Amino acid sequence: MFYVWDVEGVQKPFEPKSIKRSYRVEQVDAAKGVGAVGEQLTREQRLAAAYQDSAQAAQPRKKALVAGDIMSSSVFTISADVSLDEAQHIFSEKRFRHIPVAATSGSLVGILSDRILFKELSSGTDRSTPVGNIMTNSVITAQRNTEIRDIAKVMFDERIGAMPIVNDQGQLEGIITRSDILRAVVNRAPLEMWI
Numbered sequence: 001m002f003y004v005w006d007v008e009g010v011q012k013p014f015e016p017k018s019i020k021r022s023y024r025v026e027q028v029d030a031a032k033g034v035g036a037v038g039e040q041l042t043r044e045q046r047l048a049a050a051y052q053d054s055a056q057a058a059q060p061r062k063k064a065l066v067a068g069d070i071m072s073s074s075v076f077t078i079s080a081d082v083s084l085d086e087a088q089h090i091f092s093e094k095r096f097r098h099i100p101v102a103a104t105s106g107s108l109v110g111i112l113s114d115r116i117l118f119k120e121l122s123s124g125t126d127r128s129t130p131v132g133n134i135m136t137n138s139v140i141t142a143q144r145n146t147e148i149r150d151i152a153k154v155m156f157d158e159r160i161g162a163m164p165i166v167n168d169q170g171q172l173e174g175i176i177t178r179s180d181i182l183r184a185v186v187n188r189a190p191l192e193m194w195i
Contacts, residue, residue, distance in 0.1 A: 067151055068144035070184045071165045071174030077102040080109060080132030087117055087131050098162035100172055101135050107170045110135035113161065141166045144173060152181050 064070050077100045078087065090099065091114045101110035112135045120134050121127065141164045142151050151163055155178065165174040 064184045065147060066144065067142055067146045067148060067165050067174070067176055070148060070180050071144065071176045072180065073174040075100060075164075075172055075175050077172065078112070078131060079104070080135065081130045083128050083130060084117060084121060084125065084134070085127040087112060088121065088127075091117065098175070098177065100139075100164050100175060101131060102172060106172060108139060108141065108164055108166060108172050110137040111139045111162065111164065112136070139164060142176075143167065148176075148181065148184065151176055155181075 076090075076094065076096065078090065080101050080103075082090075087099070090096070097114050099112050100108055101112055103109050110132070112131050116134055116136070117131075120129075125134070140154060140158060140160065142154075144165055144167075146165075155161070155163055162175055162177045164172055165176060167173050
């Protein structure tokens with residue numbers, strides 16, 4: 001069972017979807033909030049419709065065993081000469097936690113995390129400094145046929161949040177993050193664990 005602790009130190013049972021979070025306000029398509037006869041749909045009606053749409057679009061489930069099964073293959077990269085200021089804007093706009101740094105040839109040369117960027121900016125590093133000066137340049141990578149459990153172990157042991165996936169020539173093919181692994185665990189049950 002999960003519990004929620006409030007600001008006064010009171011423990012309450014956790015109820016899914018009960019935590020209020022503030023997100024950036026997105027523009028709403030007015031047509032999606034209007035019923036067939038022009039009346040406004042309630043929040044519950046809109047959520048039910050969205051749920052039905054997603055259930056209909058769901059793909060048949062399959063086993064996820066290797067990196068190629070869960071990696072994000074459309075990878076956003078930056079070059080090493082991008083400034084810290086530009087990188088901060090990209091992190092903020094795209095809501096990434098890690099961005100691979102690639103050469104013009106497409107080969108991986110480093111990775112930049114939002115944590116490292118924040119640390120550098122808060123310590124007073126010049127915002128025009130290129131990310132190549134602060135990026136992690138010893139990047140652990142895997143290939144698309146590497147087992148997810150092996151990737152998860154390395155990520156846990158090395159305390160890294162993302163692992164780029166490269167081909168035999170070292171070209172970036174995808175990336176796996178902690179979130180990708182958790183999403184696979186949540187969406188691809190049954191879950192069997194051994195200790």
